[in-house]
Amino acid sequence: MTANTSKLLSPEEIAVRAGEQLTFLHLPDAGVFAARALRLRALAPGHAMGDFLMFVAELADAQHRALAAGQPRVLPTPEQVDAAARDGVPLLPASSWARDPAWRDALRALLRDLSTRLAAGPAQNAVLELAAASDEHLETQAGRLLNGVMLGLDMATAPLIAAGLQLYFVQLVQQTARAFDGAPVAPFGRIDDATACPCCGSRPVASVERLGAEGARYLACGLCAMQWHYVRIKCTHCQSTKGISLQSLVAADGAQAESQPAVQAECCSECGHYLKLMHPARDNGIEPVADDLATLTLDLLVSGDGDGGGHQRHAVNLLLLFGEPDDSAPPPGRGH
Template sequence: MSLGSQKILSPEEIAVRAGEQLSFLHLPEPGLFAERARRLRALAEGHAMRDFLLFVAELAEAQHRALSARVAVPLPAPADIAAAADAGEPLLPAATFPRAAVWRASLRGLLADLACHLADGPARATALRLAQAGDEPLEAQAGRLLSGVMLGLDLAGAPLIAAGLQLHWVRLVQQTAAAHAGGPVAPFGRIDDPTACPCCGSPPVASVERLGGEGARYLACGLCATQWHYVRIKCTRCQSTKGVSLQSLVATDDCDTTTGAAVQAECCSECGHYLKLMHPARDNGLEPVADDLASLTLDLLVSEGGLQRHGLNLLLLFGAPDEAAPPGREH
């Protein structure tokens, strides 16, 4: 299997196609986890990572059931909204926003529910172990995940803890938007760093050419599932407009958005990084987190060319587990 390169549109062509009226933000929908689960199950058919994708599908379905329970979470005050807006910073920064105890209670409930839907084996055992873990080790693992510190991660438990954090931040975004709708200052909007999620400050997991809006590109947050507009010609890491190219597992001869690979790697020779670009017009079932997991072959082939991955998928991380004991175990 080999990579194919594809020319991208010029800034002028992007401007003509994008038009003037675009929604900057698309906040997470109530059915996002159910949609993710459906996509994962569809992608799992005949896939080399079938068992893992089906496991994540079960996890997403447990997240959907938990989100449907409508558990209330503590929300930022109007003064916090005004301060974040004035500073040009996200209102709910993943690394520093206080995590209320409800996130741990929800995580434990999520894991207990998940365990009921898993067969006996390592995954079920890990879910049950984490459901019994104390507050301190859970907070330590959550802090590592949200601050990008891979050293000391419990690799087996990281996707499960990440699922609890995703659930909590989706609730935060949804409930904050509802509680402060029509207020003097919008809770979520543009921030100083256009490459970071405007709601939680996390890096994107992938970018998506949304249907409608003439294929405008949005970055998709892997934590709170918010999507925000970002022009296609710029690198999503260094913001350079030079040396940006598209690579895929399917070579194409043109830029027709209705043909070619549904998932591509947008590569930047200036900073040496890449982020996946997904085209729902080529596969209407695309879901950023699910399709990122299912396209690891693309990551491997692009990395062989010396490029580093920019997208962050909290459900598939690597770390150094020997430096710290997993949650619920003694050093």
């Protein structure tokens, strides 16, 4: 497989198309994890990463069951809402938010639930071992994961920690939105950094052309699952409207793998970064986290590991980190 590049015309014209009539934010709904699990199971058969996709599907199902249980979370105060709106920053910054300690109990319950769906073996053992880990270990690993610190991060259990954090932040966003519905100051809205999640400040996992929004592009957060409007043909890293092109997979013989690929890489020659652009109109089952996992080949090509242009990935998918595992990461046993 190679990458196919197509230049787009008049990026400035498209970039200035009015977004004011569009809904700026789409909050995660009650079925966010169920939809992810369904998509992963559809993508897994015959996929080179099929076993991993099925494992993540089971993980997403466990997240869905935990979300449906509706555990209450400690919410931000009106003063914190006012301050975030005034300063133009995310209300719930993932890297510094004081997490409710109950997130650890929710993670342990999620892991025990997941373990009952797994066959006896190394995967089940790893899940149960993490469920028995100390509070200190879980908090340390969560802090490293949310701050992008690879040193000391246990790559093997990072997706499990990430699942607990996703559950916590989705619950936090949903419950905060309900608690402040109709309040004088909305908890979530536009912030100064248009490329970051308006809720938790995370980088997007992908961008999606939402159905029913006249082809408008939304960035999708891989942590809290919020989607926010971001104009098309504009770099999600440096915000340039110049040098934008789309790359997609083509077959080894040069034939187009799909006449209208559902997932492409939007590349910026100005800063050398890219983010995947997903088209639900071409495949209405698309789910940003799931489809990002399933299109790793596109990442390899665009990043230069194949025949792509050597672009750097802008996205963050906490379930599949790009980097080398660190040998200094301690095991997640009870004593750590």
